[in-house]
Amino acid sequence: MNILIVEDEAIARKKLAAILEGLYPDMKIVGETDSVSGTISWLNDRSHKADIIFMDVELADGNCFEIFRQTDINASVIMTTAYDNYAVKAFEVESTDYLLKPVGPESVKRAVERCLARMGHGPDESGKAAETAGREQEKSADEGRTEAGHRNIRKRFLVRLNDTIVPVLVADIAYFYSEDKSTYLITRSGKKYVVDFSLDIAMEQLDHEAFFRISRNCITAMSAISRIVKMGSRYMIESIPAASFEMMVSRSRTDDFLHWLEER
Numbered sequence: 001m002n003i004l005i006v007e008d009e010a011i012a013r014k015k016l017a018a019i020l021e022g023l024y025p026d027m028k029i030v031g032e033t034d035s036v037s038g039t040i041s042w043l044n045d046r047s048h049k050a051d052i053i054f055m056d057v058e059l060a061d062g063n064c065f066e067i068f069r070q071t072d073i074n075a076s077v078i079m080t081t082a083y084d085n086y087a088v089k090a091f092e093v094e095s096t097d098y099l100l101k102p103v104g105p106e107s108v109k110r111a112v113e114r115c116l117a118r119m120g121h122g123p124d125e126s127g128k129a130a131e132t133a134g135r136e137q138e139k140s141a142d143e144g145r146t147e148a149g150h151r152n153i154r155k156r157f158l159v160r161l162n163d164t165i166v167p168v169l170v171a172d173i174a175y176f177y178s179e180d181k182s183t184y185l186i187t188r189s190g191k192k193y194v195v196d197f198s199l200d201i202a203m204e205q206l207d208h209e210a211f212f213r214i215s216r217n218c219i220t221a222m223s224a225i226s227r228i229v230k231m232g233s234r235y236m237i238e239s240i241p242a243a244s245f246e247m248m249v250s251r252s253r254t255d256d257f258l259h260w261l262e263e264r
Helices: 010-023 036-044 065-070 087-092 105-118 125-140 199-204 251-263
Strands: 002-006 028-033 052-056 076-081 097-100 145-148 151-154 156-161 164-169 173-179 182-187 192-195 211-215 218-221 225-231 234-239
Touching: 002 010, 002 036, 010 028, 010 052, 010 105, 028 036, 036 065, 076 105, 097 105, 156 192, 173 199, 199 211, 199 218, 211 251, 234 251
Parallel strands: 002 028, 002 052, 052 076, 076 097
Antiparallel strands: 145 151, 156 164, 173 182, 173 218, 182 192, 211 218, 225 234
């Protein structure tokens, strides 16, 4: 079984390749591309053959849907992206699965098994090996994550800053907030970064002992709370560093918020 990885971030390519090699040692990664044009050239080369393609949506020179418009793809496609707004398009081009980044062994295994099922391959020894390897890799595949129950808790986030990637330790994060369709990360020292994932995705990867989503637009760390002010039936948080917006706890989350505070 041949696999092509289409991904414009070298770190993400390396991580995905490591997961696949650990889960499916009998499968072969036959190519890696990082752009629309490069992928089209690879697919149009008759000497190349891929059975499964892991394809990032946002590539160096455009999005992957241009690949589908310019060439025929005779392989099962698993799309990977940090954004959840491409799901409809992904299934319009009949991709087999759609994984939100950061991908882990469990989601990769589930997607590959779905591809194998579509190809008419039943469970075999490689599938059994993948199941065992998946459990092991879930603990160690990503240096920045650890296993906690059924969730992977981040130790750091990788933030894009122009042409560089900045690792931000979760312990240094004060809060996240969304505004005007963008999501921001604020550190305890007051640095502000635009991140390419939603608050939903962030909350899935944060320690719920240390972080609480106080509203649809804000997640705060316990360590960032300096004072809580009661304003009628609502609560406003004064944070360190100070927020540029009113950090209000939603009415629907007030009871859970107070319980979270009391239990810590």
